[in-house]
Amino acid sequence: MLGGIIEFLLLKQSLPIGLSLLISATVVSLIAVLIHRLFIAKTKNATELSLIIMTIGISITIRGIVGILVDKNAHPVKPFLSFSSVSLFNLVFSSQYVIVIFSTLVLAFLLYFYLKKTLSGKIMQAVSMNSLAARLFGIDVGLVQMSSFAISGFIGALAGAVIAPISFVQYDMGIMFGLKGFAACVVGGFGNNNGALIGGLIIGVAESLSAGYISSSYKDLIAFLIMILVLFVKPSGLFASKDVERI
Amino acid sequence: MKKKTFLLLLFILTMAVGIVIKNPFILNMLSMAALTVIVVTGLNLLLGFAGQISLGHAGFVALGAYISSLLSVKLGINPWVAIFVAVLASSLFGAIIGYPTLKLKSHYLAMATLAIGEIIHIVVNNYVELTGGPQGFSGMPMLSLFGFVLDNETKFYFFIWPVTFLLILLSINLVESRFGRAYKAIKSKENAAYAFGVNVHMYKVFIFTVSVFYASLAGALYAFYIGFISPSSFGLTQSIDYIVMVVIGGMGNFFGIFFTTIILSVLPNILTSIEDYWPIVNGLLLIFAMMVIPNGMKRLFSWIK
Amino acid sequence: MDKVDAIMSIENVTKSFGGIKAVNNVSFHIKKGEIKALIGPNGAGKTTLFNVITKLYSKDEGKVFFLGKDMENYKPYELIGLGISRTFQNIQLIDEMTVIENVMLGYHSKMRANVADAFFHLPKNKKAENEAKEMAFESLKFLKIEDTANKFPHEIPFGYKRLVEMARALCIQPYMLLLDEPAAGLNESETNRLLKTIFRIWEQNVSILLIEHDMNLVMNCSHSIVAMDEGRKIAEGPPSYIQNNEDVLKAYFGK
Structure with missing residues (x-):
């Protein structure tokens, strides 16, 4: 949400798109780092529950601040490219959709590469699996957590900015995206990036189908219904990696 | 002082307030606070004792409100029967949906319950033919008790507060039994809970169902008291408000939560000028509580055993 | 064998x-x-x-x-x-309950009061609570730490916590x-x-x-x-x- 909003503000100052994208993503990742520094790292004896409650607090605070500083209305954002559609194999795509799909693939690949092929990516995974053990090996867990905050802030902001021309920007646009991302993870299976991608695809297609065949007002419902269904039938997700124990 | 003694004193105090104060505006505010106390007491059982978060409780309040109203208005069923059926149906829904959901932990659980709340919200908002959609739904008759119609603020005040106190008493009873000990174990030492014979998953589903019972009952009573319901009263904002009340009150502490809930539900009515800033206040309260007083107002009430 | x-x-x-x-x-x-x-x-x-x-x-x-x-x-x-009952290497006492309540958790599975008894605090619940309290106290007495009964886990020394864990495990007479x-x-x-405690437990068959x-x-x-x-x-x-x-x-x- 922040990404979209900041980008909107920058574009209003008639900055070029590429630059405004970069600035908004960077600013957001800085904010994410700041949040980690100020709040998360400072909380003593944090249990998982208290961290969850804290992040809820942080997110509604940010939304509240944006709701006041900007306003609560939905704002349109111009598509990135001057032409509004491209045609491929006789199919016509809106240019912004192509950008969204393209950037998703690039980000997914980069993330995969980072986590699997670089040392710091592997360290990050180690910390998430067993932070105590990682600490014993001399890894600065705080630093790793901070950079993961920065990365997720960066990616989140980019996603918000790229999707903005399609969805408009609004102070509370983030929740639905977050929830659907979660639904995609549940459907695909946690701890499995490819699964999450496929899960996202399943949910997206199901949504579009339901918008076409049932009613567009229930579009959002479908994602959650699929998620609940998967939770009932196969709680580990459709493509869960085997060593993930969730019980 | 014992919990139940203190509860009795509070009850007497509340009744005295009702006798002394004649201003319908204040009485209305306090009755609304009572309804919130019911929801939050239920959520406290789930979050404060069993340590399981729910970000969808406003959805369950909506279930109780809408089902009972629809039964009463569309089918002409007696309001009490409608409330009874609605609460039963909501609890059943809670149990069924809770079964897979409560296998999830921590932030996964938070997200899943958030999604459940959103599902209910979306349905209520979009099924316009049945619920009236965003325009809301009205036409519920006044409740009456033994031929005594609850048609003004004072009467409802003297109905809702005893109900609220009864519900608090019941949850204190539960917490002071073997089940209370089991839930405290589930919250902090799940392995110990297993070792001493607690079927952790079923216990979680049960307490979730109980808290849905509390929420839907409050929702149903709210619907018949106000006579008008709309989706905007049952959104994520309200779900988070409930969490704030449990957290600031001190998770698991009945009386801290009691006072926090009353204060936090009355304040926005008085400070209407800062309405826009309210979410920020809530957010900052949560952050502050987690960083500085993770036990909320528990310390203030530690003399009550 | x-x-x-x-x-x-x-x-x-x-x-x-x-x-x-x-x-x-x-x-x-x-x-x-x-x-x-x-x-x-x-x-x-x-x-x-x-x-x-x-x-x-x-x-x-x-x-x-x-x-x-x-x-x-x-x-x-x-x-x-x-x-079959057990203790834990990393102490698994519940901090917000007193020692005796922690030991009463050990008696949980033998208590017959159901949720309705608990919600309405019916006689069956009272009886079950009293019985559990008695058994828990017996168990603490057996390990000679009954004077800690109303303290919280953080108020007693580490060695006692281990004994409380044992009292909890012994409460149902496993x-x-x-x-x-x-x-x-x-x-x-x-x-x-x-060592002496282990032998005394063993003497109880x-x-x-x-x-x-x-x-x-x-x-x-x-x-x-x-x-x-x-x-x-x-x-x-x-x-x-x-x-x-x-x-x-x-x-x-x-x-």
Whole structure:
């Protein structure tokens, strides 16, 4: 949400798109780092529950601040490219959709590469699996957590900015995206990036189908219904990696 | 002082307030606070004792409100029967949906319950033919008790507060039994809970169902008291408000939560000028509580055993 | 050995984590009224085996029998109903409950009051609570720590916490007690007290299986010892045999 909003503000100052994208993503990742520094790292004896409650607090605070500083209305954002559609194999795509799909693939690949092929990516995974053990090996867990905050802030902001021309920007646009991302993870299976991608695809297609065949007002419902269904039938997700124990 | 003694004193105090104060505006505010106390007491059982978060409780309040109203208005069923059926149906829904959901932990659980709340919200908002959609739904008759119609603020005040106190008493009873000990174990030492014979998953589903019972009952009573319901009263904002009340009150502490809930539900009515800033206040309260007083107002009430 | 004498039989149990066999084809019996110790260097698979027995892990292969019943059919929370009770290496007392309430948690499975009794605080609930309180107090008295009953866990010394855990485990009068490194973190006098306590528990006809690092304690209190290394059982026998067993020495001291 922040990404979209900041980008909107920058574009209003008639900055070029590429630059405004970069600035908004960077600013957001800085904010994410700041949040980690100020709040998360400072909380003593944090249990998982208290961290969850804290992040809820942080997110509604940010939304509240944006709701006041900007306003609560939905704002349109111009598509990135001057032409509004491209045609491929006789199919016509809106240019912004192509950008969204393209950037998703690039980000997914980069993330995969980072986590699997670089040392710091592997360290990050180690910390998430067993932070105590990682600490014993001399890894600065705080630093790793901070950079993961920065990365997720960066990616989140980019996603918000790229999707903005399609969805408009609004102070509370983030929740639905977050929830659907979660639904995609549940459907695909946690701890499995490819699964999450496929899960996202399943949910997206199901949504579009339901918008076409049932009613567009229930579009959002479908994602959650699929998620609940998967939770009932196969709680580990459709493509869960085997060593993930969730019980 | 014992919990139940203190509860009795509070009850007497509340009744005295009702006798002394004649201003319908204040009485209305306090009755609304009572309804919130019911929801939050239920959520406290789930979050404060069993340590399981729910970000969808406003959805369950909506279930109780809408089902009972629809039964009463569309089918002409007696309001009490409608409330009874609605609460039963909501609890059943809670149990069924809770079964897979409560296998999830921590932030996964938070997200899943958030999604459940959103599902209910979306349905209520979009099924316009049945619920009236965003325009809301009205036409519920006044409740009456033994031929005594609850048609003004004072009467409802003297109905809702005893109900609220009864519900608090019941949850204190539960917490002071073997089940209370089991839930405290589930919250902090799940392995110990297993070792001493607690079927952790079923216990979680049960307490979730109980808290849905509390929420839907409050929702149903709210619907018949106000006579008008709309989706905007049952959104994520309200779900988070409930969490704030449990957290600031001190998770698991009945009386801290009691006072926090009353204060936090009355304040926005008085400070209407800062309405826009309210979410920020809530957010900052949560952050502050987690960083500085993770036990909320528990310390203030530690003399009550 | 004859199965009839055994209170618990572990037969060919194997458990792997991602290709590494943490427990590899281990079998032994625990006789009725016996104190059995499980020893081995770090990473030998003791804790994994313990978690398989207590059903916190599922096993890949093999069987565990308790009093002739295949434990495959029981859930982790059903073991206490069979008469198997345990303590934890990392103290699992609940901080927000007093000592006596913690011990009463140990009596949970024997309490018959249902949720309706609890919600309305019916006579059945009162009776069950009183009985649990009595049993818990008896249990504390047996371990001579009844004066801590109304304190909170953070108000008592570490050694006492271990004893409270034992009181909680003994509250239902189990047939078998599993002790997970009971001497860890205790000083010498506390360990001596622990030794006496273990014997007093054993005198109540409770069979005991303990995992322990403290060799002194193990050699002094157990009737029989199973030594493990790298997931395998390398030796089994009375303390005198284990003390001089070459494989055991090799596992501990190398070469």
